[in-house]
Amino acid sequence: MLGRFIKGPNEPKTPLVPVVVAAPNGAVAAPVADAEQQGDDFLTLKVELHRHLIDRFNLSALETASKDEILNEIRPIVREFVRGRNVPLNA
Numbered sequence: 001m002l003g004r005f006i007k008g009p010n011e012p013k014t015p016l017v018p019v020v021v022a023a024p025n026g027a028v029a030a031p032v033a034d035a036e037q038q039g040d041d042f043l044t045l046k047v048e049l050h051r052h053l054i055d056r057f058n059l060s061a062l063e064t065a066s067k068d069e070i071l072n073e074i075r076p077i078v079r080e081f082v083r084g085r086n087v088p089l090n091a
Contacts, residue, residue, distance in 0.1 A: 045085070045087060048081075049078065052077070052081055053074065053077065053078075056077055057073070
């Protein structure tokens, strides 16, 4: 079964190509913001959004609503929430 993943004796071997490594030019990349801090900020934002949604909606009425009705109600509220906090959605 492993034979189809292993080169046989008749198959040509790929020639090795030398790898050219660029010499460092002394430039230093700009520091990236701490990923853990960004994750914490995003989590805090999600919690705030969920609290905002729970405060705005009658949860018992949501049980009987269709998915489309719920989405049509939630979208403008989320849009308003994100715009009000200047949240970058694809940073």
